[in-house]
Amino acid sequence: MxxxxxxxxxxxxxxxxxQFRAVDGVDVTLEKGELLAIVGESGSGKSVSMLAVMGLLPWTATITADEMSFEGRDLTKIxxxxxxxxxGKDMAMIFQEPMSSLNPCFTVGFQIKEALRIHMGxxxxxxxxxxxxxxxxxGIPDAASRLNTFPHQMSGGMNQRVMIAMAIACNPKLLIADEPTTALDVTIQAQILDLLIRLRDEQDMGLVLITHDMGVVAETAERVSVxxxxxxxxEQPVKDLFRHPYHPYTSALLSALPERATSKILPTIPGVVPGQFDRPQGCLFSPRCQFADEKCAQTPPVPCGPEQGRALCHHVDAIEAGEMA
Structure with a gap:
């Protein structure tokens, strides 16, 4: 299970x-102790899909799913x-914006201890x-005295660490980390990621990592969903994805990494993610794709098989065979 x-x-x-569709037919499977990374540009629905799982979307959102279960328990019917x-106990989330997620009226110590009182008794x-x-x-220094400070009295990086401490307080079975190291410097980023991975290993905790940083993905994840x-x-195992991406969007993301650049100017993906009024009739990536043709513009693609990363593209076979350039 x-x-x-x-x-x-x-x-x-x-x-x-x-109506605006922010998440469109997404599938996710996570096993105990597994680390899944979800990557993509801003506006790709990464955070919204996980907030839907947590039940934290506003009333303006309509959520539909054929199945949404946690440990076999149907989350749509509880x-x-x-x-x-x-x-907050079995499922926890590290939010991307700590200053808008922490309550400014209470000390950080009160907020973390409230979860321990309610869930752990x-x-x-x-x-x-x-x-x-x-x-x-x-990594919060002088921890005992820091419990009595308010969020506005701490830096963004410190508040991010408070959010992480709150998320792991009750030893969750599933932890969703939404850009957990955004406001932290490189040294602290490594410490926090090491902490999350160690907790995953010690507690057999499932970890979903939402990030833009492909370097973090390469170092930590086992499987990647784009x-x-x-x-x-x-979606592929991380080594396979970096070695052989099948979807043109994944290839473009990896080509934009500085370490993969073959010239002084980094490659970019032209255009922007489609919004409410400019969604193509066919493949959503077709306006930005170098391989797009009339079929791409008119007909939505269906996922390929697992051996081709379930890529959502009409031309995976042709691109793989080098027939399209």
Whole structure:
């Protein structure tokens, strides 16, 4: 039984001008102890798909899925009370923007100890000791006194570490990390990633890492899911993806890495991710793809088989054979 299993997840937002599909038919499978990276540009639906799993999207969102289960438990049918007993304990998330996720009216210590009180039933002294231990784990200096500070009294990087400490406080079975090292310098990034991987190993915790950093993906992930405009366009083991990407979008992402550049000017992907009013009728990547033809513009592609990374492209065979340039 998979730890997390999602089939055909779609998320639509109600806007003044109609419905906007932010996530379109995404599948995700995560086993216990596995590290899955989800990559893609801003606007590709990475965070929205995971917020849907957590039940944290606003009322304007309409979520549909053929299956969305956690440890075999159907997340679409549980009651709000049952969801509250899972979220924050068995399933936790590190949010991308700590300053908008932490409550400015309460100290960071109060906020981390509140989860320990509700989910773990710890008494006051045990909660305090555990909070100090967590702050030490994520590299917050002078941890005992820092518990009494408010979010606005700490830097963005420190608040990010507070968010990470809150997420791992109850030893979750599934941790979703949304750009967990964005506001941190390179040295601290490495420490935090090492901490997350160590926790994954010690607790057999499933870890979903949402990131733009392909270097982080190469160093940490076991499997990579590439999303574009709300769709999953490719998924492969990390070594296979870097060695042989099948979808043109994945190839373009990897070509833009500085270490892969063959000239002084880095390659770029022209255009932008389509929004509500400029979504192509066929392949969503077709306006930006060097291999696109009339079929791409008119007909939505279907995923290839697992041996070709389930790439969502009409021309995988031709591109692989070198017939298109």
């Amino acid at each position: 998979s730890l997390l299993r999602i089939r055909n997840l779609s998320v639509d937002f109600a806007t003044a001008s109609g 009651t709000p009370r049952e969801r509250r007993s899972i979220i 710890m008494d006051r002294a045990t909660r305090n000791n555990r909070a100090v231990e967590l702050f030490d784990q994520v 999303q574009y405009a709300g769709q999953k366009v490719e």
